[in-house]
Amino acid sequence: MVEVNLWSGLTRFTDGIATVEVEGTTIGEVLDALIAAHPDLKPFIDAGISVAVDGEVIAKNRSAPVRPDSEVYLMQQLKGG
Amino acid sequence: MPKDELKTSFKWIGTRPDRPDGLDKVTGRARYGADFSLPNMLHAAVVRSPHAHARIKKIDASKALALDGVKAVVTRADLPTGLSGEDLNLQDNTLAGDVALYDGHAVAAVAATSALLAKDAAKLIEVEYEVLPHVIDVDDAFRADAPVIRPGLADHSVPKGAPGNVTRYIEFGHGDVAAGFAEADLVREETYKTEATHQGYIEPHACVGQMGADGKGEMWVCTQGQWYVRRMCAAVLGTEASQLRVTPSEIGGGFGGKTTIFMEPLALALSRKAGGRPVKLVMSRSEVLRATGPTASASMDVKIGMKKDGRITAGTVSFRMQGGAFPGMSPIGEALPCAFACYDMPNVHHEAYEVLANRPKAAAYRAPGSPMAAFAVESLVDEMSRELGLDPIDVRLTNGAKEGTKSSYGPKFNQIGLVETLEAAKAHPNYAAPLGPNQGRGVASGFWFNHGGETSVSVAIGEDGTVQVSVGTPDIGGSRASIALMTAETFGIDYDDVRVNVVETGALGVNEPTHGSRATHSNGKAMYEAAGQAIRELCKRAAADWGIDAEAVEWADGAAQPAGPNAGKFPPMSLREIAGKMGSTGGPISGHHEITMGGVGASFGTHVVDVEVDPETGRTTILRYLVVQDAGRAIHPAYVEGQYQGGAAQGIGWALNESYIYGKDGRLQNTVFLDYRIPVASDLPMIDTVIVEVPNPGHPYGVRGVGETGITPPLPAIASAVAAATGVRLRELPMSPPKVLAAIKARG
Numbered sequence: 001m002v003e004v005n006l007w008s009g010l011t012r013f014t015d016g017i018a019t020v021e022v023e024g025t026t027i028g029e030v031l032d033a034l035i036a037a038h039p040d041l042k043p044f045i046d047a048g049i050s051v052a053v054d055g056e057v058i059a060k061n062r063s064a065p066v067r068p069d070s071e072v073y074l075m076q077q078l079k080g081g
Numbered sequence: 082m083p084k085d086e087l088k089t090s091f092k093w094i095g096t097r098p099d100r101p102d103g104l105d106k107v108t109g110r111a112r113y114g115a116d117f118s119l120p121n122m123l124h125a126a127v128v129r130s131p132h133a134h135a136r137i138k139k140i141d142a143s144k145a146l147a148l149d150g151v152k153a154v155v156t157r158a159d160l161p162t163g164l165s166g167e168d169l170n171l172q173d174n175t176l177a178g179d180v181a182l183y184d185g186h187a188v189a190a191v192a193a194t195s196a197l198l199a200k201d202a203a204k205l206i207e208v209e210y211e212v213l214p215h216v217i218d219v220d221d222a223f224r225a226d227a228p229v230i231r232p233g234l235a236d237h238s239v240p241k242g243a244p245g246n247v248t249r250y251i252e253f254g255h256g257d258v259a260a261g262f263a264e265a266d267l268v269r270e271e272t273y274k275t276e277a278t279h280q281g282y283i284e285p286h287a288c289v290g291q292m293g294a295d296g297k298g299e300m301w302v303c304t305q306g307q308w309y310v311r312r313m314c315a316a317v318l319g320t321e322a323s324q325l326r327v328t329p330s331e332i333g334g335g336f337g338g339k340t341t342i343f344m345e346p347l348a349l350a351l352s353r354k355a356g357g358r359p360v361k362l363v364m365s366r367s368e369v370l371r372a373t374g375p376t377a378s379a380s381m382d383v384k385i386g387m388k389k390d391g392r393i394t395a396g397t398v399s400f401r402m403q404g405g406a407f408p409g410m411s412p413i414g415e416a417l418p419c420a421f422a423c424y425d426m427p428n429v430h431h432e433a434y435e436v437l438a439n440r441p442k443a444a445a446y447r448a449p450g451s452p453m454a455a456f457a458v459e460s461l462v463d464e465m466s467r468e469l470g471l472d473p474i475d476v477r478l479t480n481g482a483k484e485g486t487k488s489s490y491g492p493k494f495n496q497i498g499l500v501e502t503l504e505a506a507k508a509h510p511n512y513a514a515p516l517g518p519n520q521g522r523g524v525a526s527g528f529w530f531n532h533g534g535e536t537s538v539s540v541a542i543g544e545d546g547t548v549q550v551s552v553g554t555p556d557i558g559g560s561r562a563s564i565a566l567m568t569a570e571t572f573g574i575d576y577d578d579v580r581v582n583v584v585e586t587g588a589l590g591v592n593e594p595t596h597g598s599r600a601t602h603s604n605g606k607a608m609y610e611a612a613g614q615a616i617r618e619l620c621k622r623a624a625a626d627w628g629i630d631a632e633a634v635e636w637a638d639g640a641a642q643p644a645g646p647n648a649g650k651f652p653p654m655s656l657r658e659i660a661g662k663m664g665s666t667g668g669p670i671s672g673h674h675e676i677t678m679g680g681v682g683a684s685f686g687t688h689v690v691d692v693e694v695d696p697e698t699g700r701t702t703i704l705r706y707l708v709v710q711d712a713g714r715a716i717h718p719a720y721v722e723g724q725y726q727g728g729a730a731q732g733i734g735w736a737l738n739e740s741y742i743y744g745k746d747g748r749l750q751n752t753v754f755l756d757y758r759i760p761v762a763s764d765l766p767m768i769d770t771v772i773v774e775v776p777n778p779g780h781p782y783g784v785r786g787v788g789e790t791g792i793t794p795p796l797p798a799i800a801s802a803v804a805a806a807t808g809v810r811l812r813e814l815p816m817s818p819p820k821v822l823a824a825i826k827a828r829g
Contacts, residue, residue: 005491007253009238009432043237047166052492056779057530061677073491076251076414080532080597081280081337081447081789 002030002066005073006041013040027051028062030072048077093569094782097719098576100562102331111331114287114303115363122289123152125351125362126199127344128189128206129372130181133215133439133747134230137179137208140189145202150194153354154206155347161319168316170407174442175317175346181210182230182406183439184748185371187344192351192360215439215747219378219403220274222246222438230437234408246437248408251417253490254397254430261395261428265386269465273457274813275796277378277403278739280446281731281759284333285369290348291359296320298349300327305335305555306594310342311586317346318353325349328585329555336731337445340594343373367752374444375741377402377411381457383420387465391476396421396489398457400433402450404443411435411443415530416450418490419793420458422528423499423685424480426489439747445596448529448789452732452796456814459525459797464810473524473801474507477687481526498711498775499526499685505771506687511707519694520704521805526687527793531786532597533678537590538607540568540615541671544664546657547578550611552604553592555583558727558788559720560600566716567605567782571612573639574656590675598786601716602777603678609781614672622666623654680779684786686710688729688794692802699822701737701803707769713777713785721787726768728791734760735792736799740815 001021011018022037024030031051035042050059052073058064059078066072105111142154157176164172177186189206193199214228221227222244229245238250262268284303292298298320304310307327315322332339348362364373380401386394398420404410413433421429466476481500487493503526506512516522539551550568554560561581569576593599620634623641627634633648634641640653663670691704708725715721738758742751751757776783796814804810809824 007251007491009250009252012240013237040237047236052490055488055492055495056679056681057492058679059532059534061679063677064679071492075418075490078415078530078532078597079337079340079412079445079449080530080599081340081445081449 002068002070002072004030004034007074010041010044010074014038024066026062027053027058027064027066030066050075050078091570093566093576094714094716095718096566097717098562100559101565101581102556102561113284113333114330117289117301117330118361119289119359122359122361123192123194123355124196124199125190125192125348125360126203127187127347127368128203128208130177130184130186130188131748132181132210132212133184133217134213135181135210136213137177137181137188138211139209141207142189144205144207145191148198148202148205150198151191151202152358153192153351154189155350155354156189159350159354160317164316167409170409170442171313171342172317174343174407183441185368185441187372190347190351192355216246217438217440217743217747219401219436219438220380222403222436223401223434230406230439236408243434247434248437249413249435251413252432255491256428258395258397258428258430262386265394266389267465267469268384268386269461270382270384271461271812273381273383273460275379275453275456276740276814277375277440278735279370279375279757280336280338282334282336282338285364285366286343286373287363288345288348289359289361290345290352291357292349292353293357294353297324300325300345300349301330302327302345303330303332303339305332305339305557305596307586308553308591309340309594310345313342314346314349318349326585326587329583332555332557335557336447337449337596338374340596341374341444366754370752370757371749372441374442376446376449377404377443379453381453383457383461385461385465387469389469391466391469391471391479393424393426393480395428396426397430401436402433403436403438403440405440406437407442408435408437412450416454419451419528420454421489423477423482423526424489425482425486429489447728447731447792451527451529451793452735455525455527455793456796456800459794460800460812463523463797463801474503477526478503494683496775496778497683497685498773501773501775502526502685502687502709502711505773506689506707506709509689509707509771511689511705511769514691514705516691519696519806520691521802522689522691523798523800523802523805524687524689525794525798525801526685527790529598529684529790529793531602531681531684532599533603533681534593534597534599535591536603536607536678537592537675538604538611539589539671539673540608540611542615542660542663544660546655546660547580548572548574550579550581550608551584551588552581553584553589554595554600554604557595558724559717560595560604562720563601563716564604564608568608568612571609572616572656573637598684598788599678602681602780602784602786605782605784606678606680606780607674607676610674611672614674615670618670619656619659622659622663625666626654627651680777682713682777682779682785684711684790686790686794688798690798690802692799692806694803694806694821696825699818699825701816701821703733703766705766705769708791709771709773710787710790711773711775711785712787713780714774714783715772716782716784718772721772722770724787725770725791728789729768729795730760730765732792732795733765733799736796736814736816738815738817
């Protein structure tokens with residue numbers, strides 16, 4: 001299981017849960033499992049987010065690997081200049 | 082790649098050869114957006130709203146179309162319907178629908194046989210408006226009684242009861258901030274405000290577009306990202322992306338402002354309506370300032386708790402940012418995690434509201450959101466350091482984020498170089514230079530995430546042993562040179578034997594723009610892998626020639642060499658030698674690599690600035706300026722320094738002078754560079770630089786992006802220097818002479 005940390009604004013849509021455990025070996029699988037567990041997160045994830053895996057912020061690579069002990073944080077989608 | 086496996090000695094990396102595009106650029110040979118022309122080409126002009134907010138009741142183009150030489154007019158009625166999300170935002174900004182949302186919003190466009198005729202025709206297009214209430218200032222727009230300019234656009238994140246112009250809300254943090262503040266010896270809370278500023282690129286937007294009735298088209302355009310132009314134009318026009326071929330020109334600055342589109346679909350729509358004749362559209366400076374993306378303006382509350390020894394116990398921020406009249410454009414998602422990123426914060430809380438206002442659609446600007454956040458947080462850290470009698474660099478060293486620190490936005494940092502920049506700044510002679518009357522020193526640090534992203538690169542070996550590299554990122558700050566250096570290093574050939582070409586959308590897979598400080602980092606990695614593919618083939622050809630296994634050949638010093646005791650003894654076979662006969666040994670040799678690049682290394686910098694403030698006029702002079710920043714590995718140090726200096730110069734302008742000035746009617750009043758005051762060379766001293774190198778293990782040569790962090794510390798560093806020089810703290814930018822003088826007089 002992968003522990004996913006949500007930003008606190010999202011806890012309104014997860015019954016107050018800030019950390020969700022889901023199955024997944026890639027960012028894509030983790031996000032899909034997150035939506036399955038908490039469907040109200042779908043608009044936010046579909047609108048575009050970044051995911052920090054072990055300290056590295058990944059903008060949109062759904063195939064990036066995630067290990068069961070990875071540190072995973074959802075973040076707002078980042079833009080650069 | 083583990084840090085201790087990174088290569089540390091190089092032949093080419095770290096040297097400073099002339100940039101390959103330098104001669105063309107200094108002799109005027111380089112072709113920029115407005116330089117391109119085609120036979121039978123038409124010229125376009127745009128009709129823009131003179132109102133900040135107005136319903137468009139009627140558009141009558143009959144008088145314009147009656148002019149001899151006018152070939153087409155387009156309005157919103159010529160664009161497809163049914164778009165959503167950012168595609169709809171782009172279309173709404175390309176041409177207003179029922180409502181013009183800001184002064185300068187495009188309402189119609191016309192194509193004619195000359196630029197002069199097109200301008201005359203635009204004046205003949207009659208638009209009937211019903212003026213609506215407008216709101217410009219971010220705090221005014223956030224008020225509960227503000228005119229709601231676009232009802233119903235708030236997304237799911239917005240809490241019930243938020244003001245009507247709020248479209249997005251973010252909240253995150255960790256620890257217990259109440260307990261943290263209770264533990265502090267000093268707690269301060271202040272509000273800071275920054276104005277919107279424009280990227281200020283010297284080259285205005287320009288393009289030539291051609292599109293037939295079959296939806297096939299071409300575009301030549303000044304952009305940071307040709308694939309973005311392709312995708313966005315296709316979305317706005319309802320055509321297929323692959324039917325549009327986009328070629329980037331050279332680019333006279335972008336800084337994020339050319340990662341999107343503003344008027345490009347108009348050239349294509351006009352061309353389609355004019356029977357496929359190419360259409361040229363070049364913005365004036367006034368159009369650039371009125372109708373292309375500045376960054377957001379911001380109003381920011383910050384609260385920090387600090388112990389007497391400088392240790393920060395807690396911090397909170399609450400930001401309000403407007404990014405124009407379009408949802409999703411303000412950089413709240415970037416500003417918040419940057420706010421406290423330089424600090425190891427046990428207790429921290431962030432929140433931000435995006436607010437709509439009747440201003441142009443914001444675009445990315447160099448480390449979007451980070452400079453505003455730094456202005457607020459770093460200014461307050463400085464105020465508190467002074468109040469406690471502490472050295473501002475020592476306070477940052479006490480709290481500085483390092484490898485393994487849980488960042489203020491959650492994840493732990495990998496290898497980073499903030500502490501190294503602080504130590505280098507403290508040791509620099511500028512930090513000990515004596516100051517005179519009316520002079521003051523300021524210090525601030527800054528952070529940017531950096532970005533990788535979609536990257537596609539090809540390398541091709543020439544028959545003479547030279548190497549061509551095809552990349553998809555326009556060269557803004559010397560990326561051709563840095564990619565050529567890494568290529569030369571990888572192949573073991575001379576820098577002059579490499580040519581790096583920036584290619585059009587038909588030549589490579591999708592590339593993200595030159596943005597996010599990614600060009601040298603991501604192209605370097607993709608080139609390294611593509612070169613590896615070509616080198617494996619080169620070794621294979623040599624092995625076949627020698628009659629040994631390919632595994633028994635290695636590449637070193639620009640040549641295939643037999644490796645190991647059983648490989649036999651053969652003289653090295655150079656790249657030139659293998660390439661010269663590749664046609665008869667198996668055909669062309671090339672390499673290609675595609676990647677959604679990760680492995681970005683977070684970027685930190687520290688700036689030290691000395692100013693003198695004239696007490697009679699309030700004018701601030703920058704006496705000396707120091708940028709210290711971690712580059713990971715400086716591939717071409719001169720262009721790394723150039724990025725540092727450029728970021729500092731833009732930050733100096735933002736801090737001291739740049740501002741959008743709106744009249745009570747909501748119209749922009751300073752629409753030319755004479756009135757919108759960016760810094761020029763005579764305003765600045767030579768900006769000193771120190772390159773810190775904490776190699777990024779996510780890159781084969783240790784590169785971190787360097788393009789953006791440099792604009793982040795100048796705003797608070799200069800504010801702190803002005804405070805030290807005058808004894809008054811300005812918490813609202815820009816610190817223009819009248820404002821500084823008024824503050825000095827109020828001080829008494």
